[in-house]
Amino acid sequence: MMESMLLNLLACPDCRSPLTSILRCHSCGISFEQATPISLFPQKANRTVSFQFTPNRSVSGDHFLKVFKYPSRCGAAGAESPYHLDLAHIDIIDQLPSGARILEIGCGGGQMRQWIRDKGYEYIGTDISTSRVQDSLKIHGGPDVLCDAHFLPFRDGVFDLVYSSAVTEHLACPYLVAQEVVRVLNPGGYYLGNVSFLEPWHDNSYFHMTPLGVWENLTQAGFESRNIWPGRDYTGFRAVLAMGNKATKFITFVGDGVHMLYRNANKLRNLARQRPRWSTETITDSARVAGAIDWIAQKPI
16 A cells, blocks of 8 residues: 555656656666665766855845744654654644645654654655664664655655755755755645754764755755754754764763853853843854754745
8 A cells, every 4th residue: 555655656766757666667767676665766867956046145144034043932842752853843744734745854763654644644754774773763664765865756746844854964965955855845845854063073974054054055945944043952062972972972961061151151241241131042142052953944835
């Protein structure tokens, strides 16, 4: 049943023609490995990345500042939800109509699958490999499709939401992937995710992005950004120690202490400048030392 449902969504990763078989593209003739999960990797594709660039994007301005803001609520969702989800992303997911179709890029063990389905939505999880999935996550079923996010094997406009957590930094060409995401989304569909900023270089990551980098990547693909913000309660001070090595991960409290010092220094600065809300940390102060950056974006209707 899953394979039959997928065939209504799948396209050749090389020529983008609709697939009628998971083993062969009858349009361009390439064959795919017979495997579980379904494996659809390009063999001859050659993509060109292009986008319009306007002079007002050479420097940051109001166009960025309008979306550089916290959502109405954000932060770690807690034990009742998949560990990597932000509250702001949950709020968007919960607004979807019954039967909405969600694609997760870099799904790992597929730990979001049952949580999504319990809400009455369809879920498709993709990843480039199963080799790095932790044993504790394999119980969730793993990816539905193995593929390269630069060449998504799906038809145009078949998803209502695409989610991607801690994946963008590992993409060799995030600009191309963002264009692929906008292609497979329905008009008005959402792109939710986060990306490393001050985390250490890890797992052969390519691009760690600032808030402006996230905005530019989304803008180049044609998305309308709604919110871009620093991940709550996850600073670069903590990330460097947590992800450093086996010795440093046990002293993340040192990073938390340095962050407290940083915040208090900001408060003293604000007080000296007689700012009305001197004790409130600004989003810029938080973003300057953030471990990761989150976003909510939408494909124009």
